Amino acid sequence: MPIHDQGYQRYGGSRAAQGRAWWVIARTQLLSVVKQRRFVVLLIASWVPFVVRGVQIYLASSFQQVSMLAATAQTFREFLDQQGLFVFLLTIALGGAMADDRRANALQLYLSKPLTRVEYIAGRLVPVLLCILGVTFLPAMLLIVLQIAFSGSTAFISQNLFLLPAITLVSLAQALLSSFAIVALASLSKSRRFVSIMYAGIIFFTAAMYQVLRAVTGSRAWAAIAPGEMIDVIADAVFRIRATPPVPVGVAVLVVVLLIAASIWILDRRVRAVEVVA
């Protein structure tokens, strides 16, 4: 007789309440990517600008001779702009999970478990969202903390109180647009590589088209076709940057909202279309 019965046993333990499966999906994906060396390298690299800005704030606070390096609202706007490259790379690195699920027929397994379609989509969205906020919102807020710590006063933040909602708003707009777009694209394909190409294509192609149409027609209103330009318009507005926007900020917000809504519509259609029984 074996020491431990290896036959089938009934389970008498506890079960979690429903509605937490999205976190199981998100956590598993996050744990899986942090095991990849190239992802860790990318994550570390995305924090290098934070270190550079931190040194800048330290020098400006400590040495009068380099006071021209002192942080302004523009510094934070530029920082978020610089992080755009890492947002793009992280989005591509994390966004193809649903394509992998489709290739492995995993959606029918997910949907046979006690979780809703919304929970599944949330589980695939949250890792992208968290990582993007982790390289935009989090370091930007930490820079404010460093500014207060190195200068030894809250004068800067008192004079620029709008920075807190501005950083939050721009980071969220960027994170929501990128994560919804890549997850929606991933729901259309079974190839992670193809999803990356599609996403990069949309970002670069729309930006290039904007420049071409602007050169041909002389109108900057064509910026509305480029999602990256729309995020810039919103960022300039909330950071109170004095620049003439190519389109009114309301239009930029509308474009971003429409793109997110279109992504949600695609996701709803694609996940609903899964045949649980082939």
Place this chain on the structure above:
Amino acid sequence: MTRSTVVELENVNVHYAKNWALRDVTASFPAGAVGLLGPNGAGKSTLIKSVLGLLSPDRGRMQVLGLDVSRAPLQIRSRIGYMPESDAHFPQMNAVSFVAYCGELSGLPRADAMQRAHEVLFYVGLGEARYRAIDQYSTGMKQRIKLAQALVHDPDLLFLDEPTNGMDPKGRDEMLELIRDIAHNKGLNLILSSHLLPDVEYACDHVVVMDKGTVATAGPIAGLKGPAGRVFELRIKGDTEQFVTTLRAAGLECHATDEDIMRVFVPSEAGAPLLFRLAAEQKVQVRHLRPSVPTLEDVFAKAVGEE
């Protein structure tokens, strides 16, 4: 719904575009092992999807394990296990991680899910291969891992869709043995959807046969097949035509099968002695007499109107 019924459907109607996938389906799936049979397009898959709460019927009421499907689909899914027909897994996982992940998705705490994953993988016969990447598994191993993920959260009801698909004869026998063990010794209820009638006959006690979106027949397999021994295969030496006339005159139904073998239906309890007596009276020699054992194939063919 009685305690002994795990799934009950009342006048369920489902349609895709202009086609009715389920038409006024009323059926009960009793506790134990039930086979779900039917040709392609019969409505088996639609029925399973509806029961899982992934399809809303146009009309009708469905209950699974005493719960209303329209009101508690998630509660139902937490108490059922589903083994899909097609190859399905979560990418970049080995068998233990995969099965444990399925347990967590079904609400098990992480540590319990991992322990259960090891247990069910041993039970389905994948103990030694559980750390290998799933992509390297053979078809038979993939079938076993799909069964393991359906079992990990200890469901009360299992839906098995073509569980022996693509398996070699030995693997198929082992899988059927597992299914039979689950249903008959472990106290789990299961619904086995398969086109392989011998599989259903071996593992199940009841059967629901679907055809063209309706239930063609349902009941205990033994009952549907009818009592053995009332139909006989018979071969004689002598005047066959005369003997057939005699049998029919005695009220027995008689059909020719192969060249010289006839099938005789004996309605009373008289059985073989009656045939011997009639043969003796007609002075014909009985060369072959064997009770004809009805199979599930006969039941299926009769239900879907095949010859």
